Amino acid sequence: MSAVIEGHHDDHHHGPAKGISRWLFTTNHKDIGSLYLWFSFIMLFIGGAMAMVIRAELFEPGSQIVSPEFYNQMVTNHGLIMVFGVIMPAFVGFANWLVPMQIGAPDMALPRLNNLSFWILPAAFGVLISTFFMEGGAPNFGWTFYAPLSTEYAPPTVTYFIFAVHIMGASSIMGSINVITTILNMRAPGMTLMKMPLFVWTWLITAYLLIAVMPVLAGAVTMMLMDIHFGTSFFKAGGGGDPVLFQHVFWFFGHPEVYIMILPAFGIVSHIIETFSRKPIFGYESMVYAIASIALLSFVVWAHHMFTVGMPIAGELFFMYSTMLIAIPTGVKVFNWLSTMFKGSLTFETPMLFAIAFVALFTIGGLSGIMLAIAPADFQYHDTYFVVAHFHYVLVPGALFSIIAGVYYWLPKWTGYMYDEFMGKTHFWLSFVSVNLTFFPMHFVGLAGMPRRIPDYAMQFADYNMIVSVGAFLFGLSQLLFLYVVLKAIFYGKKATGQVWEGAKGLEWTLDSPPAYHTFETPPNLESGEAKA
Amino acid sequence: MYLKKLILCLTALFLAPLSFSAWDDINMTPGVNAIAQEIFGLHMTIFWICVVIGTLVLGFMVFLIIKYRKKEGVEPADFDDNPKLELTWTILFALILVGMAIPATSTMIKAYDDEEGDINILITGHQWKWQYEYMEDEVSFFSNLTTSLDARNNIAPKTETYLLEVDEPLVIPVNKRVRFLITANDVIHSWWVPDFAVKQDAIPGFINTAWTFVDEPGVYRGQCTELCGVYHGYMPIVVKAVSDADYKDFIQGKRDMKAQQALLTEKLWETDELFAIGEEVYLKNCVACHQVNGAGIPPVFPALAGSEIVMNDKGRQVEILMEGVQGAAMQSYAEQLTEVEIAAVITYTRKAWGNDAGGDGEIVVPKEILDYKNNKL
Numbered sequence: 001m002s003a004v005i006e007g008h009h010d011d012h013h014h015g016p017a018k019g020i021s022r023w024l025f026t027t028n029h030k031d032i033g034s035l036y037l038w039f040s041f042i043m044l045f046i047g048g049a050m051a052m053v054i055r056a057e058l059f060e061p062g063s064q065i066v067s068p069e070f071y072n073q074m075v076t077n078h079g080l081i082m083v084f085g086v087i088m089p090a091f092v093g094f095a096n097w098l099v100p101m102q103i104g105a106p107d108m109a110l111p112r113l114n115n116l117s118f119w120i121l122p123a124a125f126g127v128l129i130s131t132f133f134m135e136g137g138a139p140n141f142g143w144t145f146y147a148p149l150s151t152e153y154a155p156p157t158v159t160y161f162i163f164a165v166h167i168m169g170a171s172s173i174m175g176s177i178n179v180i181t182t183i184l185n186m187r188a189p190g191m192t193l194m195k196m197p198l199f200v201w202t203w204l205i206t207a208y209l210l211i212a213v214m215p216v217l218a219g220a221v222t223m224m225l226m227d228i229h230f231g232t233s234f235f236k237a238g239g240g241g242d243p244v245l246f247q248h249v250f251w252f253f254g255h256p257e258v259y260i261m262i263l264p265a266f267g268i269v270s271h272i273i274e275t276f277s278r279k280p281i282f283g284y285e286s287m288v289y290a291i292a293s294i295a296l297l298s299f300v301v302w303a304h305h306m307f308t309v310g311m312p313i314a315g316e317l318f319f320m321y322s323t324m325l326i327a328i329p330t331g332v333k334v335f336n337w338l339s340t341m342f343k344g345s346l347t348f349e350t351p352m353l354f355a356i357a358f359v360a361l362f363t364i365g366g367l368s369g370i371m372l373a374i375a376p377a378d379f380q381y382h383d384t385y386f387v388v389a390h391f392h393y394v395l396v397p398g399a400l401f402s403i404i405a406g407v408y409y410w411l412p413k414w415t416g417y418m419y420d421e422f423m424g425k426t427h428f429w430l431s432f433v434s435v436n437l438t439f440f441p442m443h444f445v446g447l448a449g450m451p452r453r454i455p456d457y458a459m460q461f462a463d464y465n466m467i468v469s470v471g472a473f474l475f476g477l478s479q480l481l482f483l484y485v486v487l488k489a490i491f492y493g494k495k496a497t498g499q500v501w502e503g504a505k506g507l508e509w510t511l512d513s514p515p516a517y518h519t520f521e522t523p524p525n526l527e528s529g530e531a532k533a
Numbered sequence: 534m535y536l537k538k539l540i541l542c543l544t545a546l547f548l549a550p551l552s553f554s555a556w557d558d559i560n561m562t563p564g565v566n567a568i569a570q571e572i573f574g575l576h577m578t579i580f581w582i583c584v585v586i587g588t589l590v591l592g593f594m595v596f597l598i599i600k601y602r603k604k605e606g607v608e609p610a611d612f613d614d615n616p617k618l619e620l621t622w623t624i625l626f627a628l629i630l631v632g633m634a635i636p637a638t639s640t641m642i643k644a645y646d647d648e649e650g651d652i653n654i655l656i657t658g659h660q661w662k663w664q665y666e667y668m669e670d671e672v673s674f675f676s677n678l679t680t681s682l683d684a685r686n687n688i689a690p691k692t693e694t695y696l697l698e699v700d701e702p703l704v705i706p707v708n709k710r711v712r713f714l715i716t717a718n719d720v721i722h723s724w725w726v727p728d729f730a731v732k733q734d735a736i737p738g739f740i741n742t743a744w745t746f747v748d749e750p751g752v753y754r755g756q757c758t759e760l761c762g763v764y765h766g767y768m769p770i771v772v773k774a775v776s777d778a779d780y781k782d783f784i785q786g787k788r789d790m791k792a793q794q795a796l797l798t799e800k801l802w803e804t805d806e807l808f809a810i811g812e813e814v815y816l817k818n819c820v821a822c823h824q825v826n827g828a829g830i831p832p833v834f835p836a837l838a839g840s841e842i843v844m845n846d847k848g849r850q851v852e853i854l855m856e857g858v859q860g861a862a863m864q865s866y867a868e869q870l871t872e873v874e875i876a877a878v879i880t881y882t883r884k885a886w887g888n889d890a891g892g893d894g895e896i897v898v899p900k901e902i903l904d905y906k907n908n909k910l
Contacts, residue, residue, distance in 0.1 A: 237738025310741035444559035454766030
């Protein structure tokens with residue numbers, strides 16, 4: 001017995017397994033992080049292709065390339081894939097790679113759970129995407145799947161959709177349990193909570209949000225399932241049910257969900273801005289409190305998505321005020337980032353460019369968010385392209401730009417190779433111009449009265465829609481360049497140093513690039529000063 | 534041609550916000566009544582506050598980017614907080630928000646008002662048309678999109694009112710308080726007329742209220758704003774505000790028509806006559822789902838051509854038309870169409886696409902539909 005244990009002791013520096021089994025059975029946080037990131041990257045192109053179909057259809061008034069039915073399937077699956085298949089898995093990928101390295105832990109706390117939570121995700125999206133090839137077509141009721149359109153009037157594939165959402169939820173919950181357990185139990189000695197890197201903080205709070213709301217989503221889709229197959233009437237007015245109940249339940253999940261998609265972005269951007277300003281982040285404590293208060297507020301603002309359902313005036317006012325409150329911690333964060341840059345020594349490598357664009361364009365998305373919070377004005381904005389412009393500003397130049405920035409920032413650490421700076425900057429400028437070309441005119445068509453989710457539109461919206469489509473095609477193409485830059489770095493990049501960036505601080509930068517397969521097997525000593533968080 | 538259009542668009546994009554003539558095309562409509570104008574004013578107030586904040590923040594950012602780029606021999610500062618400053622801007626944000634909340638609250642209270650109207654109209658959303666019922670006058674009709682399939686498929690030219698035109702607009706009198714009671718028959722729709730600043734979800738099982746008061750006669754257009762299925766983009770709203778006298782004429786006209794239709798039901802009908810009317814009704818009401826050739830879009834919208842029910846089960850077909858199909862998109866047409874129209878469209882489907890050859894070929898006359906209705910009563 002003891003001989004076996006002895007044998008393992010000699011096996012300290014074992015690397016990854018060979019071939020496909022490395023990826024299938026891996027319990028290594030770095031491998032799983034890479035799997036999540038590649039999965040998200042692939043889904044970005046699938047969801048992006050759907051966006052291209054949407055913009056091609058809307059290029060000019062009149063029917064263009066797809067039927068209204070297929071258009072609705074595109075709108076629905078574009079939303080579902082981008083939310084659940086791109087942004088969320090990308091952030092989980094970052095968490096896997098970075099949380100253990102930033103807190104000085106050898107791996108995630110629950111490595112086998114980690115493997116499972118990743119591998120059920122491709123299964124979920126396999127189920128979802130397979131509905132395109134089934135009788136009745138893919139889900140066509142919007143990513144918000146309001147009942148009864150998604151129950152009594154849904155295509156038969158809705159059951160597959162419900163199953164897929166359940167699996168995605170299970171994956172997220174397992175991932176969150178893992179993140180929380182890791183952060184609370186595996187920090188290196190001396191790393192108190194208020195010394196944790198901001199990315200770790202944002203993920204700790206995000207993970208709590210996920211655990212709180214994913215079961216609510218699961219409840220919503222389970223009620224749908226019961227209504228569709230087992231004769232209940234949760235959302236069926238004819239049976240004494242309440243279609244508005246669905247929206248309350250959905251948005252009780254849905255609003256925290258939008259912060260799940262932005263909080264880790266705040267963490268990533270904070271690290272990048274401090275590195276390239278060569279100055280510590282301004283107001284670390286207020287950053288932490290701001291993130292926590294955004295998370296808490298996210299539970300009491302959900303019905304601002306529902307100002308037009310016929311709530312009593314007290315409800316309208318309550319949700320208007322609570323929503324406006326969110327502007328305070330968000331404003332604090334923006335000002336903190338600017339103050340970090342203030343009197344710094346700024347350089348503008350690709351990650352910094354994307355991070356600065358994040359702050360600027362997220363601010364625009366935040367300001368349109370304040371406009372949308374004003375309930376009486378929302379009666380004019382609701383369900384128009386103004387809303388589409390708003391949430392794409394916070395999700396594309398918001399969440400997605402932070403992910404791209406994070407990839408450029410940590411890619412040399414992960415792979416050991418530098419990306420091509422010139423190509424990176426080209427990618428940035430193309431993305432920056434085209435993202436604004438795509439989403440800025442949407443504000444105008446929305447205010448002028450174009451409803452969202454329509455496959456064809458009235459003549460007065462024609463000019464701006466054409467601009468939007470051109471911008472969207474350009475943005476889509478630019479992301480192919482991103483893929484090229486990443487692959488080029490991996491295969492032909494110059495060797496990166498451990499430090500990579502002159503101003504980078506944090507435990508992950510004390511490691512080699514790429515880091516060994518297992519790192520921090522003995523925790524770093526933060527007090528001794530040899531490794532400073 | 535596209536290139537030319539594109540250059541024009543790009544120029545417009547950058548110049549439009551500057552030139553006030555183009556302002557209207559890219560901004561919210563000021564609306565045609567007091568409450569809409571007040572909401573517009575609120576929108577502009579909040580908008581300019583946001584523009585000022587945005588300009589200051591982005592301007593400051595540009596300043597930072599230029600001023601603090603890395604220079605030889607200049608060391609970065611190393612401060613990392615300033616509690617007083619942080620508290621100051623937190624309070625500043627709160628004050629700005631309070632400044633926004635005060636006018637917003639007052640407008641909200643004015644917009645929310647469910648007092649009875651001089652005229653009360655029940656609006657029901659159906660997949661994919663609106664039904665208007667004048668509660669005091671017992672007049673009811675459906676409002677369908679009239680834009681032709683050819684225009685939608687780019688075969689015929691598109692007009693100014695492309696996708697915003699209907700066969701029967703909602704007619705309301707000016708200078709009267711009109712209250713809308715809004716509900717839906719199948720899925721959730723949303724009734725929006727930007728000029729009135731009225732957007733209210735139409736939800737099955739609920740009756741929401743909204744109201745308007747229009748000063749100027751005119752035609753006001755809007756659209757459904759809640760995804761309600763395949764043809765969500767094809768159920769516009771057209772409201773005609775007319776003088777009180779014209780309004781009375783309109784109501785009287787509707788009542789006369791109802792009386793005439795009752796007479797028609799008793800008339801003796803030729804098959805060809807019914808077939809011709811039926812074809813018209815079919816093209817207007819049925820093609821969206823069942824298609825011109827009767828093939829439908831299975832499995833969601835079943836085919837009529839070659840259907841066992843359409844060919845051989847007249848009784849069941851009448852029942853489907855009158856009651857709709859539970860849990861499917863097929864709705865009841867008992868209220869939407871007259872007895873003549875229902876009989877005609879059934880006759881049409883039983884004769885068209887070779888159905889008469891394959892089935893019993895029996896026709897349905899308006900009297901049978903009337904009998905069906907009466908038996909139910």
